[in-house]
Amino acid sequence: MATLSTPPAEQAGADPRNALLAGKLIHRKILIRLFLGWSILSLVVGGIVLFLEINRVEARVHQLALKESASFSGESAHNLDSIDRNAFEHLTELARQLVEQHFLVVELYDRSQQLKLEAVRDGEEFSEQTIGQYRHRFPKEQEFSHQLHFVDGELLLVVLVPLKDAQNALTGYFEGIYQVDRETLDGIEQEVFRTLAFVTLGISLTTLLMYPIMLNLNRWLIGLSNTLLKGNLELMNVLGHAIAERDSDTNSHNYRVTYYALRLGEALGLPPEKLRDLIAGAFLHDVGKIGIRDPILLKPGELTPEEFQVMQTHVLLGMNILNRSSWLRRARDVVEFHHEKYDGSGYVRGLKGQEIPLNARLFAIVDVFDALTSQRPYKEPLAVDEAIGLLEKGSGSHFDPRLTTVFIKLAPRLHEEVSRLNERRLETMLQQIIARYFLASA
Ligand code: C2E
Ligand code: SIN
Ligand code: SIN
Ligand code: FE
Numbered sequence: 001m002a003t004l005s006t007p008p009a010e011q012a013g014a015d016p017r018n019a020l021l022a023g024k025l026i027h028r029k030i031l032i033r034l035f036l037g038w039s040i041l042s043l044v045v046g047g048i049v050l051f052l053e054i055n056r057v058e059a060r061v062h063q064l065a066l067k068e069s070a071s072f073s074g075e076s077a078h079n080l081d082s083i084d085r086n087a088f089e090h091l092t093e094l095a096r097q098l099v100e101q102h103f104l105v106v107e108l109y110d111r112s113q114q115l116k117l118e119a120v121r122d123g124e125e126f127s128e129q130t131i132g133q134y135r136h137r138f139p140k141e142q143e144f145s146h147q148l149h150f151v152d153g154e155l156l157l158v159v160l161v162p163l164k165d166a167q168n169a170l171t172g173y174f175e176g177i178y179q180v181d182r183e184t185l186d187g188i189e190q191e192v193f194r195t196l197a198f199v200t201l202g203i204s205l206t207t208l209l210m211y212p213i214m215l216n217l218n219r220w221l222i223g224l225s226n227t228l229l230k231g232n233l234e235l236m237n238v239l240g241h242a243i244a245e246r247d248s249d250t251n252s253h254n255y256r257v258t259y260y261a262l263r264l265g266e267a268l269g270l271p272p273e274k275l276r277d278l279i280a281g282a283f284l285h286d287v288g289k290i291g292i293r294d295p296i297l298l299k300p301g302e303l304t305p306e307e308f309q310v311m312q313t314h315v316l317l318g319m320n321i322l323n324r325s326s327w328l329r330r331a332r333d334v335v336e337f338h339h340e341k342y343d344g345s346g347y348v349r350g351l352k353g354q355e356i357p358l359n360a361r362l363f364a365i366v367d368v369f370d371a372l373t374s375q376r377p378y379k380e381p382l383a384v385d386e387a388i389g390l391l392e393k394g395s396g397s398h399f400d401p402r403l404t405t406v407f408i409k410l411a412p413r414l415h416e417e418v419s420r421l422n423e424r425r426l427e428t429m430l431q432q433i434i435a436r437y438f439l440a441s442a
Pocket of ligand 2 (some may be wrong): 247253254285297371376377
């Protein structure tokens with residue numbers, strides 16, 4: 001009789017290879033996410049800072065343009081529609097002073113938006129032409145307009161200010177092209193870079209703080225899911241053990257058929273999810289025998305047809321047990337169909353060929369092989385060669401011939417491996433294999 005001293009999930013948690021692999025993956029995932037976060041944050045914050053800096057410069061130029069254009073409005077305003085020679089010369093002089101200082105170009109327009117007077121800084125005729133296409137977007141009265149332009153690496157601001165006399169009546173327009181100087185440009189650049197440096201530093205510090213927290217949270221989550229998994233694997237063991245209490249050989253039978261089925265499934269190249277279902281199915285395939293009365297289950301001789309009918313109900317009894325757990329339900333293909341035969345003569349449903357789920361077709365072969373090579377209350381064990389002979393005989397009628405061919409090649413070596421181990425060692429080995437398969441998915 002089997003005694004389970006080591007719950008399988010404890011071994012699952014202790015498997016260092018999987019833990020290491022999961023750890024590396026998590027590190028990489030966290031680093032990639034942090035880098036993405038950094039990139040996005042840098043773009044957004046850098047963009048905002050650039051925008052704010054340029055707004056700041058615009059506002060400054062705005063103020064300057066208002067101040068400088070003031071010399072053309074108010075008390076000193078001339079109606080630009082009808083301007084005398086003296087006034088023209090005076091205004092030209094004022095405009096020339098402005099282009100010596102901040103502006104590249106200063107122009108005055110009358111109320112009907114006709115150019116009256118222009119001053120251009122020496123050597124800046126080109127800028128004036130280039131920027132020309134953007135000008136003359138005259139604002140409505142009272143409104144001030146400015147537009148920012150990058151021309152040949154220079155930041156230029158075109159400002160347009162309506163001019164008013166002392167009575168606040170429109171007298172014309174002032175338009176200027178203001179060149180943002182190198183120093184200011186460098187200032188903007190520096191401000192953006194400084195901000196990006198702060199963002200980087202901030203994120204690096206946050207990362208340093210967050211990284212261990214994330215790792216711990218993740219470890220905690222893995223721990224939780226392992227606890228859950230451990231519970232389910234324990235449930236599987238408990239059920240296997242419960243039937244072993246009634247039927248002395250079943251527990252090692254369960255371990256043996258699970259081992260055979262897994263090796264056959266691997267040889268067939270089944271995906272891990274199918275193999276996990278196969279493991280659970282193999283381990284629980286006869287769980288319904290819990291519900292079979294001792295006089296039948298433990299009968300030393302051949303069963304009568306009536307007794308065999310009762311015995312066959314172990315399939316449905318098993319399904320009833322599985323249906324109470326969503327996790328155990330993964331075993332259903334094997335439990336429900338492990339007594340179907342390839343030619344359709346099996347029970348419970350009489351399915352044929354490919355209608356029988358692959359895991360059940362596969363399992364039927366290893367179940368019979370182990371039943372044949374084992375002691376049963378009703379029979380003595382057969383030698384491996386004899387058992388293989390019976391499998392060959394059943395190939396195509398009882399068993400899927402393709403799968404039988406593969407298993408027959410493996411059978412002698414697998415049987416050898418299993419015979420060398422006592423029940424305790426077999427159990428330990430199986431639990432390690434089970435843990436590895438189930439932990440890999442977590
Ligand atoms: P089990 O002992 O695990 O056998 C599983 C399957 O292996 C059987 O399914 C059958 O297909 C095959 N098998 C087992 N022993 C032999 C054998 O000596 N010769 C051949 N050719 N095949 C064998 P099956 O027949 O549907 O039986 C299901 C379960 O019913 C068996 O599980 C066993 O627990 C029970 N059972 C079947 N026949 C007898 C019997 O004559 N006496 C008793 N006491 N129980 C039996
Ligand atoms: C089994 O098929 O699970 C074991 C059969 C038995 O020992 O009666
Ligand atoms: C397979 O072996 O991958 C599927 C073929 C089958 O259902 O037998
Ligand atoms: Fe069975």
